[in-house]
Amino acid sequence: xxxxxxxxxxxxxxxxxxxxxxxxxxxxxxxxxxxxxxxxxxxxxxxxxxxxxxxxxxxxxxxxxxxxxxxxxxxxxxxxxxxxxxxxxxxxxxxxxxxxxxxxxxxxxxxxxxxxxxxxxxxxxxxxxxxxxxxxxxxxxxxxxxxxxxxxxxxxxxxxxxxxxxxxxxxxxxxxxxxxxxxxxxxxxxxxxxxxxxxxxxxxxxxxxxxxxxxxxxxxxxxxxxxxxxxxxxxxxxxxxxxxxxxxxxxxxxxxxxxxxxxxxxxxxxxxxxxxxxxxxxxxxxxxxxxxxxxxxxxxxxxxxxxxxxxxxxxxxxxxxxxxxxxxxxxxxxxxxxxxxxxxxxxxxxxxxxxxxxxxxxxxxxxxxxxxxxxxxxxxxxxxxxxxxxxxxxxxxxxxxx
Numbered sequence: 001x002x003x004x005x006x007x008x009x010x011x012x013x014x015x016x017x018x019x020x021x022x023x024x025x026x027x028x029x030x031x032x033x034x035x036x037x038x039x040x041x042x043x044x045x046x047x048x049x050x051x052x053x054x055x056x057x058x059x060x061x062x063x064x065x066x067x068x069x070x071x072x073x074x075x076x077x078x079x080x081x082x083x084x085x086x087x088x089x090x091x092x093x094x095x096x097x098x099x100x101x102x103x104x105x106x107x108x109x110x111x112x113x114x115x116x117x118x119x120x121x122x123x124x125x126x127x128x129x130x131x132x133x134x135x136x137x138x139x140x141x142x143x144x145x146x147x148x149x150x151x152x153x154x155x156x157x158x159x160x161x162x163x164x165x166x167x168x169x170x171x172x173x174x175x176x177x178x179x180x181x182x183x184x185x186x187x188x189x190x191x192x193x194x195x196x197x198x199x200x201x202x203x204x205x206x207x208x209x210x211x212x213x214x215x216x217x218x219x220x221x222x223x224x225x226x227x228x229x230x231x232x233x234x235x236x237x238x239x240x241x242x243x244x245x246x247x248x249x250x251x252x253x254x255x256x257x258x259x260x261x262x263x264x265x266x267x268x269x270x271x272x273x274x275x276x277x278x279x280x281x282x283x284x285x286x287x288x289x290x291x292x293x294x295x296x297x298x299x300x301x302x303x304x305x306x307x308x309x310x311x312x313x314x315x316x317x318x319x320x321x322x323x324x325x326x327x328x329x330x331x332x333x334x335x336x337x338x339x340x341x342x343x344x345x346x347x348x349x350x351x352x353x354x355x356x357x358x359x360x361x362x363x364x365x366x367x368x369x370x371x372x373x374x375x376x377x378x379x380x381x382x383x384x385x386x387x388x389x390x391x392x393x394x395x396x397x398x399x400x401x402x
Contacts, residue, residue: 010100020036022086048079054171081198092263125207144166224333227246240342243345272364323369
């Protein structure tokens with residue numbers, strides 16, 4: 001049996017961050033929960049409206065508008081994830097409660113070791129992934145501050161300066177921007193951090209939920225393989241009770257997988273579509289930075305591309321792993337001592353194998369199954385779009401619009 005600390009810590013990394021934005025599934029509805037959810041939603045929506053306004057005004061150069069499009073797409077994506085996670089809270093709550101019961105009820109040390117190994121993987125993934133997101137957001141702010149400091153030093157007497165911010169702010173007068181510069185910079189940084197938390201934590205939460213489910217499939221596979229052996233603890237190969245228990249467990253895991261599919265398929269669809277846009281926008285920023293010899297922007301945009309590629313790989317790898325683990329039940333059932341069982345039990349075994357041949361899939365909006373091959377195709381599409389944008393940027397550079 002997993003210790004109390006293990007049960008508490010299995011999903012503690014997600015609880016702290018999702019609780020802060022009001023979408024932790026196990027939290028009961030209360031005034032505090034609603035307030036945190038509304039605050040997070042308002043922060044994201046205001047940042048989204050800000051970027052939309054800048055797009056409509058179109059007052060900046062190509063390089064400035066590339067950043068605006070990047071922030072606009074990212075804000076829309078994080079708001080969609082935040083909303084979908086809130087709407088599908090009940091299905092995800094059912095999964096979480098079952099997962100916590102798994103930790104409490106598992107006594108076999110070998111099974112606990114399998115679960116711990118999966119926990120270790122998704123904890124490392126969570127910390128590294130969120131660190132990249134927060135570092136990237138902070139780099140955007142540091143770049144703006146550094147540009148402002150260097151530009152001020154080069155000003156002559158009586159000269160004015162247009163302040164740079166994390167995201168372009170052209171609908172306010174320069175006097176207002178200069179007067180409230182620290183406040184506006186802080187507000188934009190908070191908005192970006194909220195978006196980063198909502199987006200990155202949703203991705204990591206999905207990864208953790210899928211990995212725990214895969215661990216349970218691996219444990220179920222071992223139980224099927226042990227069926228009829230002394231290791232499994234059965235006294236007779238004809239013990240229908242044990243077989244029925246394994247069948248019931250398989251049905252339960254399939255139901256939990258379907259909950260994940262229904263809870264995240266729309267999120268994944270939006271993620272994949274927006275990822276193409278964000279990768280292209282970051283690629284454009286790198287091209288513009290190369291033309292300007294702006295090494296800081298090149299570093300930030302490279303980090304953004306790495307973050308977006310990793311974000312898509314999270315969904316592709318986790319979904320692919322779930323397919324592999326759910327399919328492995330077929331071979332595990334066949335490896336059991338089914339040939340020594342009663343004929344009525346053998347018939348049940350056949351149906352188990354037929355059902356296990358249909359692997360669990362995570363889809364993107366019910367349109368297509370998400371696998372690692374899906375991510376490869378996504379990256380190919382992004383590079384194709386980027387090549388077209390590169391030609392547009394070269395023309396703009398020749399005309400002096402950059």
